[in-house]
Amino acid sequence: MSEEEILALIREALVYAAPDKAAQLDRIEWSSSLSNLGIDSIGLLDASSYIEDKLAAHFPDDKLARVELVSDFGALMRQHLQSNGHQDERRQSL
Amino acid sequence: MSSQAQIQESYDISNDFYRLFLDKRMIYSCALFTGTDDLEQAQVNKLNWIADAARVRPGARVLDIGCGWGGNLRFLAETRAARSVVGITLSPAQYDQVRQINLANVEARLVSYLDYAPEGPFDAITSIGMFEHIATPEDARSGRNIELYREYFRRAWKWTRPGSWFGLQSVIGLTIPRDPKKLREIAFVTYKIFPGAITPRLEAIMASVNPYWEVVELQTRREHYARTLEHWHARFRQNEKTVRERWGPARFDEYDLYLGAMAQAFMEGYGSLAQLSLRRLDNVRERPG
Numbered sequence: 400m401s402e403e404e405i406l407a408l409i410r411e412a413l414v415y416a417a418p419d420k421a422a423q424l425d426r427i428e429w430s431s432s433l434s435n436l437g438i439d440s441i442g443l444l445d446a447s448s449y450i451e452d453k454l455a456a457h458f459p460d461d462k463l464a465r466v467e468l469v470s471d472f473g474a475l476m477r478q479h480l481q482s483n484g485h486q487d488e489r490r491q492s493l
Numbered sequence: 494m495s496s497q498a499q500i501q502e503s504y505d506i507s508n509d510f511y512r513l514f515l516d517k518r519m520i521y522s523c524a525l526f527t528g529t530d531d532l533e534q535a536q537v538n539k540l541n542w543i544a545d546a547a548r549v550r551p552g553a554r555v556l557d558i559g560c561g562w563g564g565n566l567r568f569l570a571e572t573r574a575a576r577s578v579v580g581i582t583l584s585p586a587q588y589d590q591v592r593q594i595n596l597a598n599v600e601a602r603l604v605s606y607l608d609y610a611p612e613g614p615f616d617a618i619t620s621i622g623m624f625e626h627i628a629t630p631e632d633a634r635s636g637r638n639i640e641l642y643r644e645y646f647r648r649a650w651k652w653t654r655p656g657s658w659f660g661l662q663s664v665i666g667l668t669i670p671r672d673p674k675k676l677r678e679i680a681f682v683t684y685k686i687f688p689g690a691i692t693p694r695l696e697a698i699m700a701s702v703n704p705y706w707e708v709v710e711l712q713t714r715r716e717h718y719a720r721t722l723e724h725w726h727a728r729f730r731q732n733e734k735t736v737r738e739r740w741g742p743a744r745f746d747e748y749d750l751y752l753g754a755m756a757q758a759f760m761e762g763y764g765s766l767a768q769l770s771l772r773r774l775d776n777v778r779e780r781p782g
Binding site for chain 2: 451
């Protein structure tokens with residue numbers, strides 16, 4: 400996934416978690432703080448669940464608990480994508 | 494740490510209210526159903542396990558941190574022949590009930606463990622279902638929880654004699670549900686039933702005992718908490734009419750949801766229960782007292 404695709408998926412997940420905040424979520428950046436965007440701990444977990452579904456991932460709870468910025472989410476996703484890179488390539492070639 | 498107001502939300506609805514679903518000793522924590530399906534016996538099993546974990550011997554002076562309505566204090570004094578048993582609690586309603594225990598060697602203090610100053614050292618410490626109140630959800634998110642837990646263990650170390658043991662029981666978090674309904678049920682219990690409290694993760698307990706205590710034994714009792722909650726939930730439902738009349742339909746619905754959801758949460762592996770036997774590390778370079 401490209402950086403743009405990762406950011407777009409995070410945006411999609413946050414809109415899923417907080418549909419009433421869709422307008423301001425349109426303008427998120429890597430440095431945006433989730434709490435400033437009005438995403439609480441339940442919203443964070445709803446958004447994580449959405450991303451986990453898309454990536455067939457299950458982020459460790461302790462790492463999720465530390466997510467404060469959009470970039471923290473991005474880092475979690477990149478880490479998952481890298482450690483599953485080989486598997487994904489194989490899946491694509493089938 | 495849960496504030497006194499938060500503790501009162503969790504434990505001071507009315508002593509009569511909790512009596513409707515707890516065992517006769519009013520032990521509001523996971524029981525041990527080894528060889529029995531009877532809640533009364535299972536609670537005695539648990540109290541024995543914790544007393545054994547703390548190596549409570551006849552004649553011992555014991556501190557119980559978070560003593561609830563005093564069921565464990567009475568048990569330690571009567572069944573385990575402790576010489577002196579002190580319980581601390583932040584709940585005024587629990588404190589009033591403990592003071593009615595008519596035993597010369599049982600005493601209670603209405604005080605936070607953060608302000609408690611014992612009159613003399615203890616031979617053993619027990620703490621059942623209090624650890625969950627040390628850190629708030631905000632502390633856990635910011636990572637401050639480990640230092641708060643460590644401070645709790647440091648105080649316990651300072652209050653005890655060399656050679657002491659500590660029997661500890663706490664709910665532990667295993668994994669956070671992703672199912673939105675279950676997630677909201679657990680959030681409801683965390684923020685509405687036990688405000689200001691958060692279940693620790695086992696690794697947080699393990700990280701924070703150092704350098705004061707050695708973990709000698711650890712048991713996890715997930716299924717036992719599911720069964721305990723099922724017993725409480727069944728008793729609570731048997732008393733539906735009384736609860737609705739005396740405390741209102743909203744209170745019934747709230748506790749009906751909490752007890753049912755938590756039984757399910759333990760059954761499905763979102764939470765578990767840890768029992769630890771800790772031995773005091775006497776070579777720590779701090780002064781006791």
